[in-house]
Amino acid sequence: MSEAGESHTISDRRSARLPRLRLAVFDLDGTLKEPFSPWRYLHQALGVEEQAAVYRARFFRREIDYLEWARLDAALWKGIPLAEVQGIFRRSPYRLGVRALFSVLGRHQVLTAIISTGLDVQARQVAVDLGVWRTVTNELTVHNGLLTGEVVVHVTEHTKGEVMARLRAEADARPTECLAVGDGTADLALFAQAGLAVAVCPRDSSVAQAADLVVEDGDLLAIVPLLEQSFCLAQT
Numbered sequence: 001m002s003e004a005g006e007s008h009t010i011s012d013r014r015s016a017r018l019p020r021l022r023l024a025v026f027d028l029d030g031t032l033k034e035p036f037s038p039w040r041y042l043h044q045a046l047g048v049e050e051q052a053a054v055y056r057a058r059f060f061r062r063e064i065d066y067l068e069w070a071r072l073d074a075a076l077w078k079g080i081p082l083a084e085v086q087g088i089f090r091r092s093p094y095r096l097g098v099r100a101l102f103s104v105l106g107r108h109q110v111l112t113a114i115i116s117t118g119l120d121v122q123a124r125q126v127a128v129d130l131g132v133w134r135t136v137t138n139e140l141t142v143h144n145g146l147l148t149g150e151v152v153v154h155v156t157e158h159t160k161g162e163v164m165a166r167l168r169a170e171a172d173a174r175p176t177e178c179l180a181v182g183d184g185t186a187d188l189a190l191f192a193q194a195g196l197a198v199a200v201c202p203r204d205s206s207v208a209q210a211a212d213l214v215v216e217d218g219d220l221l222a223i224v225p226l227l228e229q230s231f232c233l234a235q236t
Helices: 003-017 038-046 049-060 066-075 082-090 098-107 120-130 160-171 185-191 205-210 220-230
Strands: 023-026 111-119 134-143 146-152 178-182 196-200 213-215
Touching: 023 160, 038 049, 038 082, 038 111, 049 066, 066 146, 082 120, 082 146, 098 111, 098 120, 098 220, 111 120, 111 160, 120 134, 134 160, 160 178, 160 185, 178 185, 178 220, 185 196, 185 205, 196 205, 196 220, 213 220
Parallel strands: 023 111, 023 178, 111 134, 178 196, 196 213
Antiparallel strands: 134 146
16 A cells, blocks of 8 residues: 555554544633623723623622623613614624634535624524634613613523533534633533534633643634544535
């Protein structure tokens, strides 16, 4: 057998031992998009950040829980046209390499999902842009094209792991067959269910410590070489 043939055989054997990458789960804000909080991003754009800061302080003093904080924040947007909010989120920049990474994942038939404490308005846009399979976020209610000031909370800082478990079951993916990418402590629950964990510009040292790869410069294209080392990627 030629050297080239032997090399190909060894490569095939190595690939056979690696798990297939079936599901890639991403946080959204601070991970795929640069602003780390869509709530604060929207508050600033709509000129209500001063009042929102009061609610934020109450939450971190543990005077209110997450559900109440979300309810108070959403109430600040009552009567705002949905189209205006959509336009604001359209201007929120993606991190470097996001589109290229999703192109690679799509080419290898990897299901992609977003689990975020952020807002459905932005997540739907991202899903269309990137071809995301599932998004689970918090839902702003709309009537006659206007925000009602209400929010349906589907994800909190403490429930991302539960959501990922449901998506893994739907995708028939074992933890070893998953990639998880995030930036905050809430994403540690995603990392715990993934064969490969990536921290993007982590906002806490515990996130960096739990990750297999830390992307300090925010360019998600850096993930691709590690995918090829860690998983057997489906051939197209």
